[in-house]
Amino acid sequence: MAARRYRIALYPGDGIGTDVTAEAARVLAGVSRRHGFFVDTTAVPWGCLWAREHGGHPVPADFLEHLRPFDAIFLGALGMPAMLPDHVTLAPLIRMRQEFRQYVCLRPAVLMPGTESPLADRKPGDVDMVIVRENSEGEYTGAGGCTHAGSPEEISVQVAVHTRRGVERILRYGFELARRRRQCLTMATKSNALNHSMVMWDRILDAVRGDYPDVQAGKVHIDALAMLFVRTPEAFDVVVASNLFGDILSDLAGALVGSLGLAPSANINPDRDCPSLFEPVHGSAPDIAGQGVANPIAAIRSAAMMLDFLGETDAAREIERAVADNLRHGSVRTPDLAGTATTVQVGNDILQRLSD
Ligand code: NAD
Numbered sequence: 001m002a003a004r005r006y007r008i009a010l011y012p013g014d015g016i017g018t019d020v021t022a023e024a025a026r027v028l029a030g031v032s033r034r035h036g037f038f039v040d041t042t043a044v045p046w047g048c049l050w051a052r053e054h055g056g057h058p059v060p061a062d063f064l065e066h067l068r069p070f071d072a073i074f075l076g077a078l079g080m081p082a083m084l085p086d087h088v089t090l091a092p093l094i095r096m097r098q099e100f101r102q103y104v105c106l107r108p109a110v111l112m113p114g115t116e117s118p119l120a121d122r123k124p125g126d127v128d129m130v131i132v133r134e135n136s137e138g139e140y141t142g143a144g145g146c147t148h149a150g151s152p153e154e155i156s157v158q159v160a161v162h163t164r165r166g167v168e169r170i171l172r173y174g175f176e177l178a179r180r181r182r183q184c185l186t187m188a189t190k191s192n193a194l195n196h197s198m199v200m201w202d203r204i205l206d207a208v209r210g211d212y213p214d215v216q217a218g219k220v221h222i223d224a225l226a227m228l229f230v231r232t233p234e235a236f237d238v239v240v241a242s243n244l245f246g247d248i249l250s251d252l253a254g255a256l257v258g259s260l261g262l263a264p265s266a267n268i269n270p271d272r273d274c275p276s277l278f279e280p281v282h283g284s285a286p287d288i289a290g291q292g293v294a295n296p297i298a299a300i301r302s303a304a305m306m307l308d309f310l311g312e313t314d315a316a317r318e319i320e321r322a323v324a325d326n327l328r329h330g331s332v333r334t335p336d337l338a339g340t341a342t343t344v345q346v347g348n349d350i351l352q353r354l355s356d
Protein backbone atom coordinates (compact mmCIF):
# COMPACT_ATOMS: atom_id res chain seq x y z
CA MET A 1 0.00 0.00 0.00
CA ALA A 2 1.35 3.45 -0.90
CA ALA A 3 2.37 5.59 2.06
CA ARG A 4 0.01 8.40 2.93
CA ARG A 5 1.58 11.64 1.82
CA TYR A 6 0.23 15.18 2.15
CA ARG A 7 1.52 18.23 0.33
CA ILE A 8 1.29 21.25 2.59
CA ALA A 9 2.05 24.85 1.64
CA LEU A 10 3.67 26.41 4.68
CA TYR A 11 3.00 30.14 4.69
CA PRO A 12 4.57 31.62 7.85
CA GLY A 13 3.88 35.25 6.89
CA ASP A 14 4.90 38.04 9.23
CA GLY A 15 5.79 38.74 12.85
CA ILE A 16 5.14 35.83 15.21
CA GLY A 17 3.69 33.87 12.28
CA THR A 18 7.23 32.67 11.55
CA ASP A 19 7.89 31.49 15.12
CA VAL A 20 4.61 29.68 15.68
CA THR A 21 4.55 27.90 12.31
CA ALA A 22 8.08 26.60 12.96
CA GLU A 23 6.83 24.88 16.13
CA ALA A 24 3.71 23.54 14.42
CA ALA A 25 5.88 22.15 11.61
CA ARG A 26 8.12 20.36 14.12
CA VAL A 27 5.08 18.82 15.81
CA LEU A 28 3.68 17.75 12.43
CA ALA A 29 6.97 16.11 11.54
CA GLY A 30 7.01 14.36 14.92
CA VAL A 31 3.51 12.87 14.71
CA SER A 32 3.76 11.96 11.05
CA ARG A 33 6.86 9.82 11.71
CA ARG A 34 5.10 8.04 14.52
CA HIS A 35 1.87 7.47 12.57
CA GLY A 36 3.45 6.39 9.31
CA PHE A 37 2.54 9.22 6.95
CA PHE A 38 4.54 11.95 5.24
CA VAL A 39 3.98 15.67 5.41
CA ASP A 40 5.80 17.33 2.50
CA THR A 41 5.98 21.00 3.36
CA THR A 42 6.82 23.65 0.80
CA ALA A 43 7.50 27.02 2.34
CA VAL A 44 6.34 30.18 0.60
CA PRO A 45 8.20 33.38 1.49
CA TRP A 46 5.35 35.84 1.08
CA GLY A 47 4.45 38.69 3.39
CA CYS A 48 5.68 42.17 4.25
CA LEU A 49 9.41 41.48 3.84
CA TRP A 50 8.77 39.89 0.46
CA ALA A 51 6.67 42.93 -0.53
CA ARG A 52 9.67 45.18 0.08
CA GLU A 53 11.55 43.41 -2.70
CA HIS A 54 8.52 43.05 -4.98
CA GLY A 55 7.06 46.49 -5.59
CA GLY A 56 4.89 46.48 -2.46
CA HIS A 57 3.01 43.30 -3.40
CA PRO A 58 2.84 40.79 -0.53
CA VAL A 59 2.28 37.83 -2.89
CA PRO A 60 3.03 37.14 -6.58
CA ALA A 61 0.17 37.77 -9.00
CA ASP A 62 -0.29 34.02 -9.59
CA PHE A 63 -0.17 33.00 -5.92
CA LEU A 64 -3.52 31.22 -6.03
CA GLU A 65 -2.35 29.01 -8.89
CA HIS A 66 0.80 28.25 -6.95
CA LEU A 67 -1.25 27.13 -3.94
CA ARG A 68 -4.04 25.27 -5.73
CA PRO A 69 -2.27 21.90 -6.09
CA PHE A 70 -1.60 21.54 -2.36
CA ASP A 71 -3.66 19.33 -0.05
CA ALA A 72 -3.81 22.13 2.49
CA ILE A 73 -2.31 25.50 3.35
CA PHE A 74 -0.86 26.14 6.79
CA LEU A 75 -0.59 29.83 7.59
CA GLY A 76 1.05 31.68 10.47
CA ALA A 77 -0.14 35.28 10.40
CA LEU A 78 0.06 38.28 8.11
CA GLY A 79 0.51 41.95 8.85
CA MET A 80 3.16 44.48 9.80
CA PRO A 81 1.28 47.77 9.69
CA ALA A 82 4.53 49.74 10.10
CA MET A 83 5.77 48.26 6.79
CA LEU A 84 2.65 47.92 4.63
CA PRO A 85 -1.00 48.87 5.11
CA ASP A 86 -2.97 45.98 6.59
CA HIS A 87 -5.65 45.97 3.91
CA VAL A 88 -2.90 45.31 1.35
CA THR A 89 -1.09 42.62 3.36
CA LEU A 90 -4.28 40.83 4.39
CA ALA A 91 -5.96 40.89 0.98
CA PRO A 92 -4.38 37.54 -0.06
CA LEU A 93 -5.83 35.82 3.02
CA ILE A 94 -9.33 37.03 2.19
CA ARG A 95 -8.83 36.02 -1.44
CA MET A 96 -7.74 32.51 -0.49
CA ARG A 97 -10.81 32.07 1.68
CA GLN A 98 -13.10 33.25 -1.10
CA GLU A 99 -11.49 31.86 -4.24
CA PHE A 100 -10.77 28.48 -2.67
CA ARG A 101 -14.40 28.48 -1.41
CA GLN A 102 -13.36 27.96 2.19
CA TYR A 103 -16.78 29.07 3.25
CA VAL A 104 -16.68 27.50 6.71
CA CYS A 105 -14.40 28.86 9.39
CA LEU A 106 -14.33 26.71 12.53
CA ARG A 107 -13.04 28.33 15.69
CA PRO A 108 -13.33 26.11 18.75
CA ALA A 109 -12.89 27.62 22.21
CA VAL A 110 -12.51 25.30 25.20
CA LEU A 111 -11.44 26.21 28.72
CA MET A 112 -8.83 23.54 29.47
CA PRO A 113 -7.50 22.19 32.76
CA GLY A 114 -4.46 24.23 33.77
CA THR A 115 -5.65 27.44 32.14
CA GLU A 116 -7.48 30.30 33.69
CA SER A 117 -10.35 32.30 32.31
CA PRO A 118 -10.40 36.03 33.08
CA LEU A 119 -13.98 35.38 34.19
CA ALA A 120 -14.34 34.68 37.91
CA ASP A 121 -15.13 31.18 39.16
CA ARG A 122 -14.95 29.36 35.83
CA LYS A 123 -13.66 25.84 35.79
CA PRO A 124 -12.42 23.69 32.91
CA GLY A 125 -15.25 22.75 30.60
CA ASP A 126 -17.35 25.79 31.50
CA VAL A 127 -16.48 27.18 28.09
CA ASP A 128 -16.77 24.61 25.30
CA MET A 129 -18.05 26.11 22.09
CA VAL A 130 -17.33 26.24 18.38
CA ILE A 131 -17.83 29.39 16.43
CA VAL A 132 -18.91 28.56 12.89
CA ARG A 133 -18.04 31.66 10.97
CA GLU A 134 -19.38 32.34 7.47
CA ASN A 135 -16.08 32.85 5.71
CA SER A 136 -16.75 33.87 2.13
CA GLU A 137 -19.19 36.76 1.97
CA GLY A 138 -20.84 39.27 4.31
CA GLU A 139 -18.75 42.33 4.97
CA TYR A 140 -15.62 40.86 3.37
CA THR A 141 -16.43 40.74 -0.35
CA GLY A 142 -14.65 44.00 -1.09
CA ALA A 143 -17.74 45.39 -2.81
CA GLY A 144 -17.80 49.16 -2.63
CA GLY A 145 -15.55 52.05 -3.32
CA CYS A 146 -14.24 55.40 -2.27
CA THR A 147 -14.23 58.72 -4.06
CA HIS A 148 -12.64 62.10 -3.30
CA ALA A 149 -10.18 60.39 -0.95
CA GLY A 150 -8.75 62.76 1.62
CA SER A 151 -11.06 65.63 0.72
CA PRO A 152 -13.97 66.86 2.85
CA GLU A 153 -16.29 65.37 0.19
CA GLU A 154 -14.84 61.91 0.64
CA ILE A 155 -17.40 59.09 0.35
CA SER A 156 -16.74 55.44 1.08
CA VAL A 157 -19.18 52.61 0.60
CA GLN A 158 -18.53 49.07 1.88
CA VAL A 159 -21.32 46.76 0.83
CA ALA A 160 -22.09 43.65 2.86
CA VAL A 161 -23.16 40.84 0.54
CA HIS A 162 -25.24 38.01 1.97
CA THR A 163 -26.70 35.33 -0.27
CA ARG A 164 -29.41 32.82 0.58
CA ARG A 165 -27.13 30.05 -0.64
CA GLY A 166 -24.24 31.24 1.53
CA VAL A 167 -26.35 31.67 4.65
CA GLU A 168 -28.21 28.41 4.25
CA ARG A 169 -25.08 26.33 3.77
CA ILE A 170 -23.32 27.77 6.83
CA LEU A 171 -26.42 27.27 8.96
CA ARG A 172 -26.79 23.67 7.81
CA TYR A 173 -23.09 23.09 8.55
CA GLY A 174 -23.68 24.48 12.04
CA PHE A 175 -26.74 22.27 12.58
CA GLU A 176 -24.87 19.15 11.48
CA LEU A 177 -22.04 20.02 13.85
CA ALA A 178 -24.46 20.69 16.71
CA ARG A 179 -25.95 17.22 16.15
CA ARG A 180 -22.54 15.71 16.86
CA ARG A 181 -22.06 17.92 19.93
CA ARG A 182 -24.58 19.11 22.55
CA GLN A 183 -27.46 19.75 20.09
CA CYS A 184 -27.57 23.46 20.71
CA LEU A 185 -27.15 26.17 18.06
CA THR A 186 -27.11 29.93 18.50
CA MET A 187 -27.20 32.22 15.49
CA ALA A 188 -25.82 35.73 15.81
CA THR A 189 -28.21 38.25 14.33
CA LYS A 190 -28.78 41.99 14.28
CA SER A 191 -32.14 42.02 12.59
CA ASN A 192 -33.35 44.88 14.76
CA ALA A 193 -31.11 47.24 12.80
CA LEU A 194 -29.79 45.45 9.70
CA ASN A 195 -33.23 45.26 8.16
CA HIS A 196 -32.26 43.52 4.92
CA SER A 197 -29.34 41.20 5.56
CA MET A 198 -29.99 40.00 9.08
CA VAL A 199 -33.74 39.78 8.55
CA MET A 200 -32.87 37.36 5.73
CA TRP A 201 -30.57 35.40 8.08
CA ASP A 202 -33.48 35.12 10.56
CA ARG A 203 -35.82 33.93 7.78
CA ILE A 204 -33.36 31.30 6.62
CA LEU A 205 -32.87 30.04 10.18
CA ASP A 206 -36.63 29.63 10.45
CA ALA A 207 -36.73 27.84 7.10
CA VAL A 208 -34.04 25.25 7.92
CA ARG A 209 -34.45 24.61 11.65
CA GLY A 210 -37.37 22.24 11.03
CA ASP A 211 -34.93 19.83 9.36
CA TYR A 212 -33.06 19.48 12.66
CA PRO A 213 -35.74 18.92 15.31
CA ASP A 214 -33.14 17.34 17.57
CA VAL A 215 -31.16 20.60 17.77
CA GLN A 216 -32.28 23.40 20.03
CA ALA A 217 -31.81 26.52 17.91
CA GLY A 218 -32.11 30.17 18.78
CA LYS A 219 -30.92 33.58 17.65
CA VAL A 220 -29.43 36.38 19.71
CA HIS A 221 -28.58 39.93 18.66
CA ILE A 222 -24.83 40.30 18.37
CA ASP A 223 -24.59 43.00 21.04
CA ALA A 224 -26.43 40.88 23.59
CA LEU A 225 -24.46 37.85 22.45
CA ALA A 226 -21.17 39.59 23.30
CA MET A 227 -22.57 40.28 26.76
CA LEU A 228 -23.79 36.69 27.18
CA PHE A 229 -20.40 35.26 26.13
CA VAL A 230 -19.05 36.98 29.25
CA ARG A 231 -22.01 36.34 31.57
CA THR A 232 -22.92 32.74 30.66
CA PRO A 233 -20.38 31.21 28.26
CA GLU A 234 -21.49 27.73 29.35
CA ALA A 235 -24.78 28.31 27.54
CA PHE A 236 -23.11 28.12 24.11
CA ASP A 237 -22.32 25.06 22.04
CA VAL A 238 -22.34 25.91 18.31
CA VAL A 239 -22.46 29.59 17.44
CA VAL A 240 -23.11 30.45 13.80
CA ALA A 241 -22.20 33.98 12.75
CA SER A 242 -21.71 36.13 9.67
CA ASN A 243 -18.15 36.86 8.61
CA LEU A 244 -17.53 40.01 10.65
CA PHE A 245 -19.60 38.98 13.67
CA GLY A 246 -17.73 35.67 13.74
CA ASP A 247 -14.40 37.44 13.53
CA ILE A 248 -15.15 39.60 16.54
CA LEU A 249 -16.69 36.80 18.61
CA SER A 250 -13.69 34.56 18.03
CA ASP A 251 -11.19 36.95 19.64
CA LEU A 252 -13.59 37.34 22.57
CA ALA A 253 -13.90 33.55 22.87
CA GLY A 254 -10.09 33.27 22.75
CA ALA A 255 -9.81 35.67 25.67
CA LEU A 256 -12.47 33.75 27.63
CA VAL A 257 -10.42 30.56 27.48
CA GLY A 258 -7.26 32.19 28.77
CA SER A 259 -5.39 33.55 25.75
CA LEU A 260 -5.74 34.28 22.08
CA GLY A 261 -2.49 32.34 21.84
CA LEU A 262 -4.49 29.14 22.41
CA ALA A 263 -7.17 29.65 19.75
CA PRO A 264 -6.95 27.56 16.54
CA SER A 265 -8.96 27.83 13.35
CA ALA A 266 -9.76 25.93 10.19
CA ASN A 267 -10.91 27.59 6.96
CA ILE A 268 -12.64 24.72 5.27
CA ASN A 269 -13.75 24.03 1.75
CA PRO A 270 -16.27 21.26 2.50
CA ASP A 271 -16.45 20.26 -1.18
CA ARG A 272 -12.69 19.60 -1.14
CA ASP A 273 -12.23 20.92 -4.67
CA CYS A 274 -9.62 23.47 -3.54
CA PRO A 275 -7.20 23.44 -0.62
CA SER A 276 -8.44 24.33 2.85
CA LEU A 277 -6.41 26.63 5.08
CA PHE A 278 -5.44 26.24 8.72
CA GLU A 279 -4.14 29.06 10.90
CA PRO A 280 -4.29 30.40 14.44
CA VAL A 281 -7.05 32.92 15.15
CA HIS A 282 -4.48 35.48 16.25
CA GLY A 283 -2.49 37.87 14.11
CA SER A 284 1.20 38.66 13.73
CA ALA A 285 1.40 40.40 17.14
CA PRO A 286 3.94 43.11 16.23
CA ASP A 287 4.11 44.06 19.93
CA ILE A 288 5.94 40.80 20.76
CA ALA A 289 7.38 39.90 17.33
CA GLY A 290 11.06 38.97 17.33
CA GLN A 291 11.11 38.23 21.07
CA GLY A 292 10.61 34.47 20.76
CA VAL A 293 7.84 34.46 23.37
CA ALA A 294 4.69 33.95 21.27
CA ASN A 295 2.51 31.09 22.36
CA PRO A 296 2.72 28.39 19.64
CA ILE A 297 -0.29 26.41 20.93
CA ALA A 298 -2.89 28.06 18.68
CA ALA A 299 -0.77 27.15 15.66
CA ILE A 300 -0.06 23.63 16.95
CA ARG A 301 -3.77 23.05 17.52
CA SER A 302 -4.49 24.39 14.04
CA ALA A 303 -2.09 21.73 12.76
CA ALA A 304 -4.18 19.12 14.62
CA MET A 305 -7.30 20.48 12.92
CA MET A 306 -5.52 20.11 9.58
CA LEU A 307 -4.65 16.48 10.29
CA ASP A 308 -8.24 15.82 11.29
CA PHE A 309 -9.40 17.27 8.01
CA LEU A 310 -6.87 15.15 6.10
CA GLY A 311 -8.15 12.02 7.85
CA GLU A 312 -5.18 11.53 10.20
CA THR A 313 -7.43 11.54 13.23
CA ASP A 314 -5.19 9.46 15.53
CA ALA A 315 -2.30 11.83 14.97
CA ALA A 316 -4.60 14.81 15.53
CA ARG A 317 -5.80 13.36 18.85
CA GLU A 318 -2.20 12.77 19.88
CA ILE A 319 -1.35 16.43 19.33
CA GLU A 320 -4.42 17.50 21.31
CA ARG A 321 -3.45 15.20 24.16
CA ALA A 322 0.11 16.53 24.21
CA VAL A 323 -1.15 20.13 24.28
CA ALA A 324 -3.60 19.27 27.07
CA ASP A 325 -0.73 17.67 29.06
CA ASN A 326 1.42 20.74 28.59
CA LEU A 327 -1.36 23.00 29.83
CA ARG A 328 -2.34 20.78 32.75
CA HIS A 329 1.25 20.40 33.87
CA GLY A 330 1.73 24.14 33.59
CA SER A 331 5.49 24.42 34.08
CA VAL A 332 6.38 25.32 30.48
CA ARG A 333 4.23 28.16 29.29
CA THR A 334 4.65 31.48 27.54
CA PRO A 335 4.09 34.92 29.14
CA ASP A 336 0.49 35.25 27.84
CA LEU A 337 -0.28 32.39 30.26
CA ALA A 338 1.80 34.01 33.00
CA GLY A 339 4.83 31.78 32.30
CA THR A 340 8.42 32.54 31.37
CA ALA A 341 9.05 29.95 28.65
CA THR A 342 9.93 30.74 25.06
CA THR A 343 8.03 29.66 21.95
CA VAL A 344 10.65 26.99 21.25
CA GLN A 345 10.59 25.66 24.82
CA VAL A 346 6.82 25.18 24.61
CA GLY A 347 7.28 23.44 21.24
CA ASN A 348 9.93 21.14 22.80
CA ASP A 349 7.68 20.32 25.73
CA ILE A 350 4.75 19.41 23.49
CA LEU A 351 7.02 17.33 21.24
CA GLN A 352 8.24 15.41 24.27
CA ARG A 353 4.71 14.77 25.44
CA LEU A 354 3.56 13.24 22.14
CA SER A 355 2.50 9.64 22.81
CA ASP A 356 3.46 9.86 26.52
P1 NAD B 1 -2.99 40.10 17.21
O1 NAD B 1 -3.82 38.88 17.29
O2 NAD B 1 -1.77 40.01 16.38
O3 NAD B 1 -2.55 40.54 18.69
C1 NAD B 1 -3.48 40.93 19.69
C2 NAD B 1 -2.83 40.79 21.07
O4 NAD B 1 -2.72 39.40 21.39
C3 NAD B 1 -1.42 41.35 21.14
O5 NAD B 1 -1.19 41.94 22.39
C4 NAD B 1 -0.55 40.13 20.96
O6 NAD B 1 0.72 40.23 21.57
C5 NAD B 1 -1.39 39.04 21.62
N1 NAD B 1 -1.14 37.74 20.98
C6 NAD B 1 -1.60 37.34 19.77
N2 NAD B 1 -1.16 36.11 19.50
C7 NAD B 1 -0.39 35.72 20.52
C8 NAD B 1 0.35 34.55 20.81
N3 NAD B 1 0.39 33.50 19.95
N4 NAD B 1 1.05 34.49 21.97
C9 NAD B 1 1.01 35.51 22.83
N5 NAD B 1 0.32 36.65 22.63
C10 NAD B 1 -0.38 36.75 21.48
O7 NAD B 1 -3.95 41.27 16.72
P2 NAD B 1 -3.64 42.79 16.30
O8 NAD B 1 -2.63 43.36 17.22
O9 NAD B 1 -4.93 43.44 16.14
O10 NAD B 1 -3.01 42.69 14.86
C11 NAD B 1 -1.63 42.64 14.58
C12 NAD B 1 -1.42 42.39 13.09
O11 NAD B 1 -1.91 41.11 12.75
C13 NAD B 1 -2.19 43.37 12.20
O12 NAD B 1 -1.41 43.58 11.06
C14 NAD B 1 -3.46 42.60 11.87
O13 NAD B 1 -4.08 43.05 10.71
C15 NAD B 1 -2.89 41.22 11.71
N6 NAD B 1 -3.81 40.11 11.87
C16 NAD B 1 -3.60 39.04 11.05
C17 NAD B 1 -4.36 37.90 11.20
C18 NAD B 1 -4.09 36.75 10.29
O14 NAD B 1 -3.10 36.71 9.61
N7 NAD B 1 -4.95 35.74 10.25
C19 NAD B 1 -5.32 37.82 12.21
C20 NAD B 1 -5.51 38.92 13.04
C21 NAD B 1 -4.73 40.07 12.88
Ligand code: IPM
Pocket residue numbers: 090093094247281283
Ligand atom coordinates in the same frame (compact mmCIF):
# COMPACT_ATOMS: atom_id res chain seq x y z
C1 IPM C 1 -8.95 36.67 11.38
C2 IPM C 1 -8.38 38.01 11.04
C3 IPM C 1 -8.72 38.40 9.62
C4 IPM C 1 -10.23 38.50 9.48
C5 IPM C 1 -8.10 39.72 9.13
C6 IPM C 1 -6.67 39.82 9.51
C7 IPM C 1 -8.32 39.93 7.68
O1 IPM C 1 -8.80 38.97 11.96
O2 IPM C 1 -8.67 35.70 10.68
O3 IPM C 1 -9.66 36.57 12.38
O4 IPM C 1 -10.83 39.54 9.77
O5 IPM C 1 -10.81 37.51 9.07
Ligand code: MN
Pocket residue numbers: 247248251281
Ligand atom coordinates in the same frame (compact mmCIF):
# COMPACT_ATOMS: atom_id res chain seq x y z
MN1 MN D 1 -9.83 38.15 13.65
